[in-house]
Amino acid sequence: MPEGDTVWQTARRLHGALAGKVLTRSDLRVPQYATADLTGRTVLDVTPRGKHLLTRIEGGLTLHSHLRMDGSWKVFAHGQRWSGGPSHQIRVILGNADRTAVGYRLPVLGLLRTADEQRVVGHLGPDLLGPDWHPEQALANLLGDPARPLGEALLDQRNLAGIGNVYKSELCFLLGVTPWLPVGALPAERAEKLPALAKKLLEANRDRPVRNTTGRRGQDLFVYGRAPRPCPRCRTSIRVADQGDGSRERPTYWCPGCQAGPAPSAGPAHGTPRRTTN
Incomplete structure (x- = not known):
């Protein structure tokens, strides 16, 4: 389940694969950005912000994504078979000469100016794993x-x-x-x-x-x-x-025995965990 630690790991993996390298492939499979072409630009860094991912790209652009419940980013070596899901679930492809990053089932994907990042993450409180932790x-x-x-x-x-x-x-x-x-x-x-x-x-x-x-x-x-x-x-x-x-x-x-305070009176002691969206 993607939480702050999962997003931090994803950012580190993407940063290692993309940062400092020129994009040779760019495919944003979202209608609003279908014509956007990022090839020829260098990825500067990939930064996590809470549960958000900010992929900063040369020319003052940021690709903003959020995994929510089902989204994921996978990184593949050149020639490696992709295995993150069926092709119709792919929302974005960013590739360079060595690696290809593929975003599957991303419910949030946007391309904006880096100067406007606060528009998508400015509402967040202090980041538990970020430099702004307070x-x-x-x-x-x-x-x-x-x-x-x-x-x-x-x-x-x-x-x-x-x-x-x-x-x-x-x-x-x-x-x-x-x-x-x-x-x-x-x-x-x-x-x-x-x-x-x-x-x-x-x-x-x-x-x-x-x-x-x-x-x-x-x-x-x-x-x-x-x-x-x-x-x-x-x-x-x-x-x-x-x-x-x-x-x-x-x-x-x-645990009703260890945790004090109010709780649902009919809270079951059994049940199958439901899917959550964060």
């Missing part, structure tokens, strides 16, 4: 609406950028509160450590092929995706329920 500002943003459920506040990229549904559930478990607890009810000492804890989790996983929040082998996550299995701490059955306004499916996992 823990005090992130906490102030979260506490700005004290009645809002903590889980919803963590997913709001305007507060801090990079957290998705997995880290939301895991962070709430580590803080010992349910995702439905109002932000303002979070004990002060836990609120103060929240930004550092979130950053620690994402930093620890940005270089890992498999996300792990527990630090243990054989059990990568504390609660996410684990209903109705027993909690690794208290052995209570982990529960799952949707959180939010219903416009997106947000399966939220928690």
